[in-house]
Amino acid sequence: MTRAPTEIACDESGSEGEKLIGGNTTVFAHASLRLTEESAAECIQEIRNRAPSPTLEYKSSIIRRSKHRHALKWLLGSSSPLHGEARVFLIDKTFHVVGRIVDLLAEDGTSMAAALYRDGAQAFGPERWTAFLEAFNELLRARNGRGSSVSVDMAFGLVDALRLHGAGGRAGHIMELLSQARPRMESYRTRLVADPAMIPALDLLVPAIVQVVVHWGEGVRPVSVVHDRQTLLTDTRIAQLKEILLATPEARLSEMRLVDSRLDARVQVADLLAGAARQIAEDELNGRGDEELIALLRPYVDASSIWGDERSWSSLGPGPSARP
Numbered sequence: 001m002t003r004a005p006t007e008i009a010c011d012e013s014g015s016e017g018e019k020l021i022g023g024n025t026t027v028f029a030h031a032s033l034r035l036t037e038e039s040a041a042e043c044i045q046e047i048r049n050r051a052p053s054p055t056l057e058y059k060s061s062i063i064r065r066s067k068h069r070h071a072l073k074w075l076l077g078s079s080s081p082l083h084g085e086a087r088v089f090l091i092d093k094t095f096h097v098v099g100r101i102v103d104l105l106a107e108d109g110t111s112m113a114a115a116l117y118r119d120g121a122q123a124f125g126p127e128r129w130t131a132f133l134e135a136f137n138e139l140l141r142a143r144n145g146r147g148s149s150v151s152v153d154m155a156f157g158l159v160d161a162l163r164l165h166g167a168g169g170r171a172g173h174i175m176e177l178l179s180q181a182r183p184r185m186e187s188y189r190t191r192l193v194a195d196p197a198m199i200p201a202l203d204l205l206v207p208a209i210v211q212v213v214v215h216w217g218e219g220v221r222p223v224s225v226v227h228d229r230q231t232l233l234t235d236t237r238i239a240q241l242k243e244i245l246l247a248t249p250e251a252r253l254s255e256m257r258l259v260d261s262r263l264d265a266r267v268q269v270a271d272l273l274a275g276a277a278r279q280i281a282e283d284e285l286n287g288r289g290d291e292e293l294i295a296l297l298r299p300y301v302d303a304s305s306i307w308g309d310e311r312s313w314s315s316l317g318p319g320p321s322a323r324p
Helices: 037-050 066-076 093-105 109-124 126-140 152-164 169-179 182-194 205-217 235-246 265-285 291-300 310-316
Strands: 006-013 027-033 086-092 223-228 253-259
Touching (some): 006 265, 037 066, 066 291, 086 205, 093 182, 126 182, 265 291, 265 310
Antiparallel strands (some): 027 086
């Protein structure tokens, strides 16, 4: 018997393209939910009643204001229509960059990414560590096929500086391995410049949407994705995403549509959830966590989120975090 597709509405918060280091946000959140349009419209109206605003399209920035805390608690609480019908996929941007560096340049990326993320700042010093991350973030960006403002020479000059800094330990050993992996980065840059349509290593939407289809389809049910319009979700990128999903046995995508969030209450609710989740997770990651809001968010957090910080994940996550 053919199963009817489950329609899931999605939106994100914290997207700054491929600038993952030194941007305005340190966390990316992608929300997905299974609500009817009627239920979503009622949810938006309830939020407006609890946190009035004259704006035509109610955005997450409104509900995140401290004076509207009671409305946010209702949205995440057990009496909300989202309870049991929504999911949030979180990405710690710095950890994602570290994972992509290690994956592209060395073997055994999983354990090395976690170790380098955990020990990098202390082993090499905050300034050197940040310079390293910024350089490789720039080098890994697609730039629409144009050359990067950071050369391979410059990036590996920083690797050598860190290697010679004498950090020792696991982080120092990983940097030694990276110093030998320059040909892999040169190969990646060559392919990236030659093929502007190639999915960049730092893309955040693709892993998030793949997980939407995997989670809501439960391996057997086709999923129809309704997503807020996103400049990064070009026709080419969507075609590539479909190819990835076709090669993922546990994922069945029946359709993907981009809509104007002003015309779809479900996407507006997804925006509220994504924005709230990003702020709560970011505050916890940066040591400013709100225990009450974290407890309300935790049931929505996807266990396969890409997260490297063990302290904050012990509060936010329902289980082990994903590795890039």
